[in-house]
Amino acid sequence: MSGQRGPDDLRLLAERLVELARRAGADEVEVGVGEGTEFNVDVRLGRVENLVEAGSRVLGLRVVKDKRTATASSSDLSWQTLSRLVRNAVRRAELANRDEFAGLAPLSATHVDPLALNLHDPEIRTLDAATKVRLALETERVARADKRITNSHGASFITNEAWTMLANSNGFRGEYEQTYCGLGVSLQAGGTDDRVEDSWFSSKRRFRELASPEEIARTAVARTVRQLKPRKVATQRVPVIFEPTQTAWLLGFLFSCANGVAVYQRASFLADKLGQRIGNERVTVIDDALLPGGLGSRPFDSDGLPSGRHVVVENGVLRNFLCNIYAARKLGLPSTGSADGTGVSPANFFLQPGTRTPGEIIASTKRGLLLVRTLGHGLNSITGDISRGAFGLWIEDGEIAFPVSEVTICGNLGELLETVEDVGNDLEFYGAIAGPTVKVAEMTVAGA
Amino acid sequence: MNDPLLIPREDLKKTLAAALSRGGDFAELFLEHRVYNSIYMEEDILKETSETIVIGAGVRVLVRDQTGYGYTNDLAPDKLVKAALTAAAIASTRPRAKVLPPRERHGPRRRVAETARPAHRAALARKIALVKEAYDAARGFDPRIKKVKAGFSDSLQRILIINSEGLLIRDERPMTKLTCLAIAEKNGLREYGYWGGGGRVGLEYFRDVMTPRTAGEEAAREALLLLEAVDAPAGEMPVVLSPGHSGVLIHEAVGHLLEADFNRKKTSIFWNKMGRRVGTEQVTIYDDPTIPAYRGSYDVDDEGTVPRRTLLIERGVVRGLLQDRLSARLMKRPPTGHGRRQDYSHWPIPRMANTYIDRGEYDPEEILRSVSKGFYVARLQGGQVEDSGKFTFSVSLGYLIEGGRLTAPVKQATLIGSNIEVLGRLEKVGADLEFGLQTGTCGKEGQEAPVADGCPTMKITRMTVGGRT
Numbered sequence: 071m072s073g074q075r076g077p078d079d080l081r082l083l084a085e086r087l088v089e090l091a092r093r094a095g096a097d098e099v100e101v102g103v104g105e106g107t108e109f110n111v112d113v114r115l116g117r118v119e120n121l122v123e124a125g126s127r128v129l130g131l132r133v134v135k136d137k138r139t140a141t142a143s144s145s146d147l148s149w150q151t152l153s154r155l156v157r158n159a160v161r162r163a164e165l166a167n168r169d170e171f172a173g174l175a176p177l178s179a180t181h182v183d184p185l186a187l188n189l190h191d192p193e194i195r196t197l198d199a200a201t202k203v204r205l206a207l208e209t210e211r212v213a214r215a216d217k218r219i220t221n222s223h224g225a226s227f228i229t230n231e232a233w234t235m236l237a238n239s240n241g242f243r244g245e246y247e248q249t250y251c252g253l254g255v256s257l258q259a260g261g262t263d264d265r266v267e268d269s270w271f272s273s274k275r276r277f278r279e280l281a282s283p284e285e286i287a288r289t290a291v292a293r294t295v296r297q298l299k300p301r302k303v304a305t306q307r308v309p310v311i312f313e314p315t316q317t318a319w320l321l322g323f324l325f326s327c328a329n330g331v332a333v334y335q336r337a338s339f340l341a342d343k344l345g346q347r348i349g350n351e352r353v354t355v356i357d358d359a360l361l362p363g364g365l366g367s368r369p370f371d372s373d374g375l376p377s378g379r380h381v382v383v384e385n386g387v388l389r390n391f392l393c394n395i396y397a398a399r400k401l402g403l404p405s406t407g408s409a410d411g412t413g414v415s416p417a418n419f420f421l422q423p424g425t426r427t428p429g430e431i432i433a434s435t436k437r438g439l440l441l442v443r444t445l446g447h448g449l450n451s452i453t454g455d456i457s458r459g460a461f462g463l464w465i466e467d468g469e470i471a472f473p474v475s476e477v478t479i480c481g482n483l484g485e486l487l488e489t490v491e492d493v494g495n496d497l498e499f500y501g502a503i504a505g506p507t508v509k510v511a512e513m514t515v516a517g518a
Numbered sequence: 519m520n521d522p523l524l525i526p527r528e529d530l531k532k533t534l535a536a537a538l539s540r541g542g543d544f545a546e547l548f549l550e551h552r553v554y555n556s557i558y559m560e561e562d563i564l565k566e567t568s569e570t571i572v573i574g575a576g577v578r579v580l581v582r583d584q585t586g587y588g589y590t591n592d593l594a595p596d597k598l599v600k601a602a603l604t605a606a607a608i609a610s611t612r613p614r615a616k617v618l619p620p621r622e623r624h625g626p627r628r629r630v631a632e633t634a635r636p637a638h639r640a641a642l643a644r645k646i647a648l649v650k651e652a653y654d655a656a657r658g659f660d661p662r663i664k665k666v667k668a669g670f671s672d673s674l675q676r677i678l679i680i681n682s683e684g685l686l687i688r689d690e691r692p693m694t695k696l697t698c699l700a701i702a703e704k705n706g707l708r709e710y711g712y713w714g715g716g717g718r719v720g721l722e723y724f725r726d727v728m729t730p731r732t733a734g735e736e737a738a739r740e741a742l743l744l745l746e747a748v749d750a751p752a753g754e755m756p757v758v759l760s761p762g763h764s765g766v767l768i769h770e771a772v773g774h775l776l777e778a779d780f781n782r783k784k785t786s787i788f789w790n791k792m793g794r795r796v797g798t799e800q801v802t803i804y805d806d807p808t809i810p811a812y813r814g815s816y817d818v819d820d821e822g823t824v825p826r827r828t829l830l831i832e833r834g835v836v837r838g839l840l841q842d843r844l845s846a847r848l849m850k851r852p853p854t855g856h857g858r859r860q861d862y863s864h865w866p867i868p869r870m871a872n873t874y875i876d877r878g879e880y881d882p883e884e885i886l887r888s889v890s891k892g893f894y895v896a897r898l899q900g901g902q903v904e905d906s907g908k909f910t911f912s913v914s915l916g917y918l919i920e921g922g923r924l925t926a927p928v929k930q931a932t933l934i935g936s937n938i939e940v941l942g943r944l945e946k947v948g949a950d951l952e953f954g955l956q957t958g959t960c961g962k963e964g965q966e967a968p969v970a971d972g973c974p975t976m977k978i979t980r981m982t983v984g985g986r987t
Contacts, residue, residue, distance in 0.1 A: 114783070117584065123604045124589040126574070126863065139566045145591040146522065146573040158569055165642055167563035199607065221785055223905075258905065262790055265906040302982075305753040335560065336665050336701055339708065412566070446902045446910030448932040448984075452701060452708045457750070457932040457984050459902070459910035476908055478932045478984025480752065514986040516752035 077233055077245070080105060080127075083147065084237040087131060087156055092239060094160045096133040098174045099239045102372060103129045106232035111199070113206040114224030116214075121199075130411070133159045134173050138166040141412065175395040175405065177240045180376040182369040184246035188362040191276040194229050194249045202227045205283055209255045212287035218295045223256035223269070229277075242374035250365070251277050253286055257294045266297035266475075268443065273500065275363050293442070297461060300475035303517045309438035310479060310513045311431060311465070314496055316441045317421060317505030320456075323483060324355065325416045325503065327451045328382050328390075330397030330408070339454040339484060340388060348388045349487030352424065355383040357392055359407065359417030366418040366502025373409040377417060380406045386487070392416065421505035424493030428507040431492045433468040439515055440465055441479065454483040460515070474517075481513040522573055522593055523549050523678050523688075527620065529595040530680050534617045536602035537579050538682060541609035544580040544843075545602070545617070546681040546821065549593065550862040553638060556671040559649045562657070567642065574862035577605040583848055584608050589863045618684035625689060625817035626824055632811040633720030637672035637694045640721050645670050648696060648721070648730045655734025656700040662745065663738050665701040668730075670694070679822040687822045693813070693968065694719055695957055698733040702741035709747070709929070711740025712914070717813040717956040717970070740897065740915055743927045750916060750931030750985025756892035757933065757981045758885060758919060762952035763897050765971030768875045769960065770901040770909040771937040772803055773971070776830045776838070777856075777868040777962075778845035780905055787907040787938065788836060797834040797941030800878050800976075804829055805840055807855060807871030813956040814871035814969040818855070821866045825855025830873075834941070842868045860965035867963060874972035878947025882975035885946045887922035893983050894919050895933070898954075907937040910984075932984040940978055948975030 084101040091099035105127045112120040129152065130143040140163040142155045210225035228251065235245035254271025270290035272281035312320060332338040340348060359377030361367050368377050373395045381389045391401065394409030408414045432440060445459035460479045463470045494507030530547060537545035552572040558565050575593055579586040579602075586608025588601035637645065653668040672694040680686045697714030713736035715728035724730055759767060780786035788796070807815050807825035819825055821843050829837045841849070842857030845868055857866035886894070894917040901911030916928040953972035960969040 118608065119583065120585045120587065120865070121608045122587040122589075123607070124587075124601065124863065126589070126591050128591075141566060141568040142570065143568070144571040144573075146571050147591070150520075151571060155569060155571065162567045162569070162642060165564070165646060166566060169563055169565060221783070223783075223785060258785060262784075262787060265787065267904060267906060335667070336703070336708065337710070341708075342706075445904060445908060445934070446912055446932050447900055448910070448912045448930065450710075450930050452710050453930070455930050457912065457930055457986075459908070459932055459934040459984070476934055476936060476982065478752075478910070478934050478982065480750075480931070480984050480986040514752050514984075516982055516984040518754055518982070 077235070081235060084235060087152060088237055088239055090153060091133050091156045091160060094157050096135050096160050098134040100132045100174055100236065101129065102236045104232060104234050106230060109202065109229045110226065111203050111206050112224050112226045113203065113210055114222060116207065116211065118203060119224055131156065131159065133163055135160060135163040137168045137170060137172045138163045139169065139172045140166060171396055171399040174238050174240050175373040175375050177242055178376050182360065182376050184369040187360065187367045187369060189246060189248040189275055189367060191249045193277045194231060194251055197229065197277065205253055209253060209283035209287050212284050213255050213257055213291050216291045218259050219257050219291060220260060221258040225255035228252045236370070236372065236374050238374055244370045244374060246369050249275055251280055253280055253283065255287060255290045257290050259294045260298055266294060266300070268293040268297065273365065275365065296463065297473045297475065300473040302476050303464060303474055303515060305516045307512050307514050309435055309491065310510055311435065311438060311440045312508045313440065313442050314498065314504070314506055315500070316444065317508045318501065318503050319444065321355065321419060321421055321505050322503050323449045325419050327454065327483065328392055329414045330391040330393030330401055331414050332451055333391050334397050334400040338451050343388050344391065346388055347386050348484060349383060349386040350490055351385045352490045352493050353383050353386050353487050354422040355420070356381055356422065357417050357419045361418045364418040365499060366416060368417060371407045371409040372411055373405065375405050375407040375409065377407045416503055418499065419503045420497060421493065421508070423495050423497035423506040425495055426492055428494045428496055431494055431507055431509050432465060432470065435465050435468060435509065438465045439474060440470065456481050456483060477515050477517040479513050479515055486510045522551050523676060525593060529598065531617060532595065533577065533598040533602045534680065534682050536599045537577050537605050538614045538617060539603065540606045541614040542579040542581045542606070543615050544682055546578045546679065548576045548820065548862055549678040550574055550675065552673055552675040554671065554673040556669060557645055557649050558669045559653045560667045564646055572861060575601060576862040576865065577602040578865050579605040579608050580844060581609045585865055587865050615682050617682045620680055620686035621684050622686045625687065629817055630808060630810055630815035631692050631718040633692050634722045635720040636692055637721055638674040638692065644721065648724050652696060652698045652730035652734040655731040656698050656738045659735055659738035660742055662702045662704050662742060663700050664703045666698065668698045668734070670696045681822065685822045687818055689818050691816060692718055696724060696730060696733055697957055698737040700737040700741045702745050704745045707745055709741050709744035711737040711744065713737040714955055714957040717811050718815055719811050744915060744929055747927040747929040749987045750928045751893060751983055751987055752985040754980050754982050756889045757895060757978045757983065758889055758892060759895045759973065759976045761882065761948065761950045761975045762972055763954045764895055764976065765874060765954045765973045766898045766901050766911050768803060768973055769870060769873050769969065769971045770903040770911055771940055772831065773805065773870045773873045774903045775905065775907060775937065776840055778839040778841045778849060779868050781839055782845045782849055785905045787905065791836050794836060795834050796836055796938045797831060798944050799833045800944050800947040801831050801834045801941050802876040803831040803873070804876060805856070805870050805873045809872050812872045812970045813958065816871065819857045819866070820859040821857040823853045823855040823857060825871065828854045840868045840870060842866050858967050860967065864965050867965065869962060869967050870960060870969050872970045874951065874953065875947065875974065877949050877951040877974050880946045880948045882948040882950050885948055885975050885977050886919065888946070888977065889919045890921060892919040894924055908934070909937055910934045934982050934984060940981060943979040944976060945979050946977040950974045
């Protein structure tokens with residue numbers, strides 16, 4: 071690892087802080103350290119626009135005293151600062167209320183081998199800047215060679231390499247290395263006053279698995295120009311087909327509702343629905359932290375618990391909430407090893423694919439909206455309500471008729487899951503959350 | 519404790535020299551030390567407090583429109599030079615700018631921060647009491663309030679900027695924020711309400727301007743109202759926007775696309791519209807980073823420029839852009855002091871501060887009375903815009919307008935429009951200018967910045983409301 075201290079020093083630092091916190095009066099303590107390097111090049115209109123390279127470190131800690139919790143973090147790793155933070159944290163813990171659910175996770179007998187997860191690509195460290203710049207330039211060049219592309223937000227190539235370690239007073243010691251690389255381009259087509267835009271990217275843990283500049287550019291161009299000369303449709307209720315990029319945010323929303331923290335806070339419409347049917351039989355959702363090379367894979371969570379594979383929804387039945395140790399205790403459920411800092415994050419969270427191709431799904435739709443992009447937030451996990459600005463392609467008699475813009479889609483996640491009519495076979499991971507094409511029976515499309 | 523920002527001037531100059539060692543027009547070193555404290559209460563207990571320390575330095579080299587950037591958490595002289603050499607990689611063998619001897623400047627005499635009782639110096643117990651007050655006010659408001667979350671945070675960011683043009687400036691930026699979220703339940707139905715406040719203020723604000731009790735009660739009141747709310751209507755209709763909260767619309771519809779970078783790059787719909795009419799006579803918009811105590815305010819921006827109130831749109835005509843140093847230089851315009859960055863690990867880009875539509879002449883009551891059937895936007899959550907001018911914003915609470923009066927409360931809906939079309943339909947602007955909650959954060963290119971926005975009561979003759987009925 072190309073860090074400034076090197077992991078040996080950081081391991082030792084974590085050990086010393088655990089000891090110090092115990093001596094200062096903490097019953098339990100946990101120390102996490104992250105160290106990373108970042109490279110980023112942005113090119114625009116054929117020239118390098120930004121070039122960034124840097125290394126950074128951060129240390130986080132949690133102390134529990136008499137079931138009272140305090141946390142701290144610092145990017146200043148000097149002993150002077152850290153020892154003061156630890157002592158402050160122990161003092162601050164005394165000001166919090168006693169919480170019977172607080173405390174570290176017990177040491178688990180299960181251990182996931184980080185190397186088996188294939189999270190780290192040694193090649194990324196060896197790439198020279200010129201290669202990375204060339205990839206970004208080439209991606210934008212191919213895209214702009216298409217005459218319909220009238221402006222560009224630019225293309226970017228990014229790499230990250232990170233080392234994570236966790237030590238706690240229950241004896242847990244764990245660490246792993248991971249890499250990430252991404253290449254993407256963001257385009258505009260049309261004139262100033264009738265402009266459309268879109269982007270495409272590829273992101274992987276291994277450099278060799280990244281899509282080629284040509285493939286990324288072609289996809290970005292196609293996604294952009296298909297939106298030219300859009301119309302606004304009349305307000306109506308129609309079937310909506312979510313492209314995989316759109317299924318991904320819908321699943322991200324489902325994750326935020328199946329998040330054990332939101333559940334114990336009763337901030338999720340799924341709070342009372344464990345074991346109940348929340349969707350039809352086409353809906354099976356899995357969170358798998360063990361997918362080799364997965365962008366969301368990890369050997370252990372920030373509680374030091376081993377990762378696993380968890381069925382969240384099985385043929386429409388809600389089977390699991392995703393929990394850190396705290397939410398798990400609050401809900402009387404097992405932890406799913408989903409802790410991330412003070413909250414919960416998805417690992418590889420995906421909807422099981424079906425058998426039909428996206429083309430077949432479109433062809434079987436008499437009239438509806440193929441959703442390709444949304445604008446705005448408009449997701450309420452407490453009610454499940456969805457209301458977002460939408461861009462899409464209108465479907466008439468099983469064929470794409472014209473692009474649609476400046477409309478909104480409105481519905482409720484609970485209702486959508488119950489009325490899934492089709493699930494495509496096109497599952498591909500563009501990020502940690504992924505899903506194939508999905509068709510739902512009906513949403514309100516508000517327009518003119 | 520040693521001040522980590524007290525670095526010998528020789529080392530700062532050496533860093534700048536290293537940054538320009540391969541050429542370049544300009545080099546800058548941004549040093550930051552930030553202490554951030556937070557307190558969080560839920561489930562009737564004070565659950566957790568936290569303390570965060572951020573330390574770091576970012577070095578930037580500019581070559582015409584190109585930026586090289588390096589950053590580090592370690593402020594040792596050799597690490598600063600290493601970051602500078604990384605940033606230098608952008609340049610190659612062009613004649614390079616000279617490093618001029620630094621002369622320390624000072625920000626404006628009148629500071630934006632109003633902190634009679636600075637939060638970072640107050641005892642933790644005092645801040646905990648504020649959180650409890652908000653929590654209890656929401657929890658005890660009504661038996662239907664089932665869950666409450668309340669939090670308080672304060673931070674003190676200290677920066678030092680030195681650049682190759684001889685600028686050396688320091689700044690201290692305090693910030694506080696108190697928020698409350700209340701969840702109401704009735705017959706299996708759940709809704710939430712939110713309220714909060716803060717800004718560049720001390721603890722006296724929570725006694726004199728917005729009490730924690732108000733935050734708790736307003737959050738509870740909104741949640742309870744939503745329990746009785748009907749689904750939003752769908753389709754095009756007249757829309758009336760509440761004063762203050764609806765400033766989000768101006769932020770999204772206008773503010774972002776008048777940030778200079780999007781115009782320099784000709785990606786914004788406004789790039790060719792300087793001096794041209796894009797809205798009705800009613801529309802005059804400013805961004806003002808100098809409003810005392812406000813969340814979006816600052817004495818100097820993140821590249822050391824003293825900001826000023828900037829006119830963006832005057833009676834419907836585009837008059838100005840939000841400039842940072844780079845865009846200002848490339849566009850040959852004066853900088854406006856809107857170069858902001860999230861922290862040392864990012865370079866500055868043009869950002870909004872406190873954006874608002876100026877007061878008009880209409881009586882707010884009269885505006886409402888002029889709508890026989892339409893939608894009233896009471897509270898908003900945020901929005902998004904793309905360079906084409908299409909924008910959305912999410913309404914967390916609205917009302918139906920029937921016969922010039924507010925009738926049923928309405929739940930969540932997204933409104934969508936094209937900015938120039940909507941500005942052209944901005945028929946009436948009220949005389950009641952207000953700002954929204956001082957808790958907002960704006961995201962752009964992966965960087966977050968605290969902002970505020972405001973507006974008077976306004977009427978848009980026609981806009982698409984994304985409800986379901």
